[in-house]
Amino acid sequence: MKLKQLEGLLGDLQQFPNPKVELEQYPTGPHIASRMLFTAENSFEDVSNKVVADFGCGCGTLGAAAALLGAEHVIGIDVDSESIEIASENAGELELDIDFLQCDIRNLGWRGKVVDTVVMNPPFGTRKKGADMDFLSAALKIASQAVYSLHKTSTRDHVRRAALRDFNASSAEILCQLRYDLPQLYKFHKKKEVDIAVDLWRFVPR
Numbered sequence: 001m002k003l004k005q006l007e008g009l010l011g012d013l014q015q016f017p018n019p020k021v022e023l024e025q026y027p028t029g030p031h032i033a034s035r036m037l038f039t040a041e042n043s044f045e046d047v048s049n050k051v052v053a054d055f056g057c058g059c060g061t062l063g064a065a066a067a068l069l070g071a072e073h074v075i076g077i078d079v080d081s082e083s084i085e086i087a088s089e090n091a092g093e094l095e096l097d098i099d100f101l102q103c104d105i106r107n108l109g110w111r112g113k114v115v116d117t118v119v120m121n122p123p124f125g126t127r128k129k130g131a132d133m134d135f136l137s138a139a140l141k142i143a144s145q146a147v148y149s150l151h152k153t154s155t156r157d158h159v160r161r162a163a164l165r166d167f168n169a170s171s172a173e174i175l176c177q178l179r180y181d182l183p184q185l186y187k188f189h190k191k192k193e194v195d196i197a198v199d200l201w202r203f204v205p206r
Contacts, residue, residue, distance in 0.1 A: 001068060001069060003034055003035070003038050006034040006037070006038060006065060006068055006069070007030045007031060007034035008030075009064075009068060009094060010030035010033050010034055010061055010064060010065055010068075011030040012093070013030075013059060013060070013061055013064065013090045013093070013094075014059060014086050014089060014090055015027040015059050015086075026121075026180075027058065027059060027061070028058065028061045028062060028121040028150075029061075029180075029181065030061070032121075032150070032178055032180065032198075032200075033061045033062050033065050034065060035176075035178070035200075036062065036065070036119065036148055036150070036200055037062065037065035037066055037069055037119065037148075038065075038069070039148075039175055039176075039200070040117065040119065040146070040148050040202075041069045041070075043175075044146065044202065046116065046117045046145055046146045046148070047066050047069045047070065047071050047117065048069055048070035048071065048072075049070065049071070049072050050071055050072060050116035050117050050145065051071070051072055051073045051074075051075075051114075051115045051116045051117075052066040052071040052073070052074050052075070052115065052116065052117045052118070052119060053074075053075045053076075053077060053115045053117070053118045053119070053139075053142070053143075054066065054074065054075070054076045054077065054118075054119050054120065055077055055105055055118055055119075055120035055122065055135055055138070055139055056077070056078055056079075056105060056120055056121070056122055056123065056135060057076030057077055057078045057083065057084075057087050057100070058078060058080075058083050058086075058087065058121070059083060059086045059087050059090055060076050060083075060086070060087025060088070060090045060091055060098065060100075061090075062119045062120070062121065063075075063076040063087070063091070063098050063119070064090060064091060064094055064096055064098070065119075066117075066119060067091070067094075067096040067097070067098055068094070068096070073099070074096075074097075074098045074099070075098070075099045075100070075101060075115070076091075076098055076099070076100045076101070077100075077101045077102075077103055077105065077108070078100075078102065078103075079102065079103065079104045079105070080102075081102055084100045084101075084102050087100060088100055105134060105135055105138045106134050106138065108138055108142070110141075110142050112142070113142060113143065113144035113205070114142050115142055115143055115144070116143065116144055116145040116146075117143060117145050117146050117147070117148070118139040118142065118143045118146075118147045118148070118149075119147075119148045119149075120135055120139060120147070120148070120149050120150075121149070121150045122134075122135035122136070122149060122150070122151075123135070124151070124152050124155075132151060132155070132159075133162055135149070136149060136159070136162065136163060136167060136203070137162075137166070137167050139203075140163070140167045140168065140169055140203060140205045141167075141205075143205050144205065145204075145205075146202055146203065146204055146205075147169075147201075147202070147203040147204075147205065148200065148201065148202055148203075149200075149201050149203065150178070150180070150198045150199070150200055150201075151198065151199055151201060152196060152197070152198055152199075153177060153197035153198060153199050154197070156174070156199055159172070159199075159201065160172045163201075163203050168205070168206050169203045169204060169205060169206070170204045170205065170206045171202075171203070171204045172201060172202075172203050172204075173201065173202050173203075174199045174200065174201055175200045175201070175202055176199075176200050177197060177198070177199055177200075178197075178198050178199075178200055179195050179196070179197060179198075180195070180196040180197075180198045181195060
């Protein structure tokens with residue numbers, strides 16, 4: 001599947017009607033999602049015929065991209081039941097077979113390397129300090145092949161140090177820097193849209 005085609009399909013998905021600020025629910029736009037999964041597949045072969053988990057799946061955009069690129073099995077995980085409902089509807093619209101699990105990532109309880117690849121756009125940790133690192137720690141415990149994740153560029157040194165030193169990653173590589181267009185979703189947002197620099201990381205577990 002071509003990149004433009006993938007982006008087009010993802011652009012039709014439903015997004016959060018009432019985003020929850022405490023969960024830092026921001027939509028992963030089709031531009032970023034398509035490039036993230038397209039790179040994972042075309043540069044590293046981490047998607048097709050693989051078991052892929054979408055951590056904090058929200059409306060299911062990353063998981064849908066993985067399924068469209070030929071993942072053998074996709075599991076979307078989110079703590080929020082409303083998100084799971086929307087993600088499930090989105091998967092149905094695209095006729096994709098994706099399993100969904102309502103669960104807090106920190107309480108997942110999976111043992112060992114049960115998936116090949118984890119893809120995620122975790123909370124940035126601005127509302128709840130350390131939320132981004134909770135996601136990364138959990139992902140590196142269960143992925144056998146790779147973890148793809150978006151983190152604010154301003155946290156680059158911290159992310160690299162935590163991955164390599166604390167979470168036992170064998171490598172932590174920034175694939176590219178992207179501009180994340182954050183729409184005005186919440187009352188405390190002063191501007192119509194904020195442009196945030198984010199890094200797309202590829203972590204390899206030990």
